[in-house]
Ligand code: TXA
């Protein structure tokens with residue numbers, strides 16, 4: 001039985017006892033476990049059905065705690081100062097002294113660390129008094145959860161509890177930036193935009209973030225599988241028209257004639273669209289199946305700022321599945 005909690009201290013004591021607890025962050029809900037407890041970390045992979053070569057992000061209450069596990073350089077310190085707490089994950093060389101379980105880092109010599117920008121998440125990781133490993137709290141390959149009900153849909157019965165902190169404000173996952181070698185590389189576009197990062201540390205490599213770069217990219221970010229965020233209905237991108245047997249993910253003025261419609265943002269606001277993306281995919285999927293629709297068609301979203309993260313998720317949702 002998975003419990004729904006609102007008491008942060010209770011959630012923290014479950015984490016300390018090695019249990020798995022889903023919790024809100026500003027991006028998406030995370031599936032948390034004590035990163036130093038190998039059994040808890042193994043449990044995260046099992047609950048999600050996640051391949052073990054895909055490493056997890058560890059979460060901390062502040063940058064000092066994060067930098068006890070990894071070695072920051074000047075760029076990392078500057079980005080932490082500017083964007084933490086917030087939607088940025090840094091991949092850095094792991095310290096020899098780190099007690100984070102090998103499995104959390106998938107055996108790599110780097111670790112992904114982040115200080116989440118949500119008061120409940122910060123309080124939880126502070127009270128847990130241990131790094132908290134947390135992937136998004138969905139079954140592997142599925143759509144990420146942005147409220148507690150989404151978490152229960154996928155993980156009820158598989159984890160001890162979900163800490164309910166309401167809907168997530170950002171709605172897409174953190175930006176993953178690899179600083180483990182000289183050239184900074186954007187491994188996943190997310191809540192902090194590439195433009196914001198470049199304004200702080202100069203040009204970053206981002207050629208590898210799109211589907212075309214998948215083969216090369218997998219060397220550095222083993223977890224960025226092409227098919228991901230997949231609803232059960234197939235997804236058609238960049239729709240210029242829509243059929244009555246399709247469900248429409250609209251942006252701005254909706255195309256007429258769809259069998260069902262979810263508008264990411266009538267006013268074409270990218271932050272609003274990101275916040276409504278995963279809930280929209282879930283709703284269109286459920287509603288589309290209920291009505292016997294055949295597909296989800298998506299209108300195009302500009303590829304700047306948060307639009308890059310939205311398009312990345314939509315391309316993966318539309319990618320061929322195995
Ligand atoms: O917003 C987020 O980042 C959420 C919340 C819960 O914090 N977490 C999240 O975790 O999205 P997850 O596991 O779904 O995505 C983590 C990404 C994966 O693409 C993984 O491959 C990459 O980070 N990653 C983790 N450790 C890495 C490492 N050492 N080197 C390269 N990529 C890494």
Ligand code: MG
Pocket residue numbers: 135136144
């Ligand atoms: Mg995920």
